[in-house]
Amino acid sequence: MDSIITNHTTAPSGSGTDTSKLNQLLDTLHSYRPTPQQNLYLIAFLFPSILLYLINNRYQKQKQRQKHLSLSSKPTTTSTEKQQVLKDRREPGKWPPSSYVFPTPPPYPDWSLTETKALPYRPFRYGPVYHTTMGLRTVQPENWIELDNQYPKYHSDKAARIAERGDKVIMVAPEAAEAAVELLQELVEYLPERYPSLFRRTEKGGIDNLWSGESFDDISGLTGTGEKAVEEGRKVMEIAARLIQDDLALMVERPDDQYYLLAGAVLLPGFWRLTDKFGMSLAELHTSGDVPQYKEKLHKGMYNLFRRLRPEQMVGRNNYFIQVDDSLAWSWSIGSEDDTETSWSTAEKNRAIDHHYFRSERQTLRRLPKTGAVCFTIRTYFEPIKAIAEEDYVPGRLASAVRSWGDDVAKYKGKERYGEVLLEFLDKKHQEQVERGLDLSREDECRAYPF
């Protein structure tokens, strides 16, 4: 036993290669003549040790190889990141025009002004916890603007708002007029391709609305620069607003590296006024309205998104509110549009369920390539709660979502004004669905967020 320990500790010493170490060890073993009892020890201790030694050796080599591989792949990642950082470091407030051309969209499949229904966005999630996030997803270029059989109502509501409130709902600052012209040009190119039964390009580069008979033909000379910049900017924002169902806002980067709301055609906002928000930075727009957790959860991500957004990217998000009257343009039940202190929490309390409406915005963000302004579209979908509660899973999921709001979100969305009536109704409708055999475990197979 002693001799084995002696031999074992002395033989494989040295710092040669793995093979020479092994050879030394084997030589020692070779010259050694053990007793039968020592043979047993040899089998029991020495061979497992050699085996362990070899296994460990192989493992260390593999580890080294992996380390080498990961090191050699790092420089590529770093250089891509560096390129991105350099791009992001362009001088704040200056945008070198991009040569990017927005792809020509294919026609919307089987689109019809009478038959195509509004998309049923139902962007609420089960509780128990409501998470505040930007909630962004990629939007394909062809889906930039969504139109459907509610177009005539939106078109006439917008026309009425322009007639009634003109300067209060369409505003343009000199800095944003050129971007407004670019926005209209983008729409004039996109809409006739996407909705050929509704729009037609004119020979002079304008656009005809085949349903309303409007012709916006005299737009090719507009630049949004010079003395008439604001006048032209307002004109093009109005035309843009009349063409589509969305409201529009343009965010312009200034040398202080912040984005400002400097042009808007906000005709159907429901609960906020362009006159209050015009000229505000992205942060002020949200903090002035006490958007829940803006500073903690949204500010940094939004800053980075705006700074880095490339013309070839487009993102979207959906939100939702409960409104207790049926007015799309302005929710009169929260107070008059000219009252300063209105919000969802000033709505009339406990109105009957027939007056409850589901209000949901689909918003998109894309950067206009020439001017670099960020275009924000806001399309509001508006339906009676009673109608959407007939859809499978909707009453149960909406009730769960409403219960998941923390105090801040509940206050922002005005839950105290309608919560009791709404939840009682949703619980009843959910119960009915369960009783008629709706399989709750199969919901994920039928629908995915934000539908």
Ligand code: HEM
């Ligand atoms: C990534 C972009 C953005 C995100 C993540 C975001 C997020 C939010 C959130 C969470 C709210 C609360 C209501 C809701 O749930 O939607 C809100 C409200 C609002 N946002 Fe944004 N927003 C974005 C961009 C913009 C832009 C570009 C504008 C410019 C017009 C804007 C204007 C507003 C206004 C006016 C309100 C209502 C504030 C109030 O209650 O007074 N947002 N936003």
